[in-house]
Amino acid sequence: xxxxxxxxxxxxxxxxxxxxxxxxxxxxxxxxxxxxxxxxxxxxxxxxxxxxxxxxxxxxxxxxxxxxxxxxxxxxxxxxxxxxxxxxxxxxxxxxxxxxxxxxxxxxxxxxxxxxxxxxxxxxxxxxxxxxxxxxxxxxxxxxxxxxxxxxxxxxxxxxxxxxxxxxxxxxxxxxxxxxxxxxxxxxxxxxx
Ligand code: ZN
Numbered sequence: 458x459x460x461x462x463x464x465x466x467x468x469x470x471x472x473x474x475x476x477x478x479x480x481x482x483x484x485x486x487x488x489x490x491x492x493x494x495x496x497x498x499x500x501x502x503x504x505x506x507x508x509x510x511x512x513x514x515x516x517x518x519x520x521x522x523x524x525x526x527x528x529x530x531x532x533x534x535x536x537x538x539x540x541x542x543x544x545x546x547x548x549x550x551x552x553x554x555x556x557x558x559x560x561x562x563x564x565x566x567x568x569x570x571x572x573x574x575x576x577x578x579x580x581x582x583x584x585x586x587x588x589x590x591x592x593x594x595x596x597x598x599x600x601x602x603x604x605x606x607x608x609x610x611x612x613x614x615x616x617x618x619x620x621x622x623x624x625x626x627x628x629x630x631x632x633x634x635x636x637x638x639x640x641x642x643x644x645x646x647x648x649x650x
Contacts (some may be wrong), residue, residue, distance in 0.1 A: 465506040465615050468519040473570045485549050489533040490592045493591045495508075499547055499590060502527050509568045512648060513606055515613030518569050524550045526610040530603070540602040540648075549588040553611050556598065557582035563605045564628075564635065565619040565645035574647055576628035576634040577619050579608050604619035606648060 471477050489495045498521065506514040507528060516525040530543040560578040567573075582600045585607050589595050599607055609619055623629060630639055635647070 465497070465504040466618060467505040468501050470509060470568050471518055471520045473618060473620075475520070475569075477520045477522055477528060478569055478613070478618065480517065480522045481616050482515075482517055482522045482614040484524050484625075485588075487588075487592070488586060490590070495615060496590070498525070499527065503529075503545070503588070506568075511568050513610045514568065515610050517613050520565070522613050526614065528549065528606055530606065530612060542605055546586065548588040548610070549590070551585050551587035551611055552584075553608065554584040555580045556584055557600075561601065561605065563637070565605070566647060567609070568631070569613075569620055570618060570620065573620075574630050574632060574633050574639070575611075575620055575623045576625065576639075577605070578624060579622065580632045581604050583607060585611065592606065594609070602648065621638070 467612070472601060484497070493614070502514050502516065502525075505519055506512070506529070512530050513526060513528040516523045523627060526548045527545070528543060528548070529545040530540055532542040534601045551601070559581050560641055562576050562578050563582040564574045565577045583603060583604050585646050597607075612618070612622070620629065628639075
């Protein structure tokens with residue numbers, strides 16, 4: 458979508474226990490869209506996502522409680538070899554609609570919940586309506602992995618973490634134990650964001 462990757466400094470990531478992760482984010486003021494301050498924050502969020510190796514990041518994860526998230530699933534992702542790539546996109550004031558209640562499961566991780574993976578059931582198909590960085594209204598319909606990534610990121614805007622969505626806490630593991638006991642024994646790929 459023609460977003461530049463400007464040089465920006467990564468921001469500190471808020472970790473679980475920080476109350477900012479549990480707040481409902483405020484809507485982004487439409488008057489700030491297209492402005493330098495918002496663009497700067499987006500650049501810093503992208504730099505943070507890159508530095509931490511994530512495929513998405515929400516503003517509350519950098520201690521800004523506003524309704525803003527960024528997602529990018531790289532083409533050549535060694536970590537997510539089965540996933541369709543998704544070009545860098547900025548989601549401002551997104552709203553989500555579940556299009557198919559049938560659930561799918563992926564192992565999720567989160568920059569704000571370091572060193573853990575958990576198997577999370579979520580609806581398999583969603584629609585997200587949002588404003589892009591240029592202020593345009595956009596809509597996306599997503600299934601599979603991208604549907605889970607979108608739900609994970611947008612949950613951050615409601616103060617919800619992936620562990621809240623888990624139903625079987627025996628499927629919560631440290632990264633090391635995940636690799637030892639679960640990685641080869643499950644069809645569900647994992648994501649980190
Ligand atoms: Zn997360």
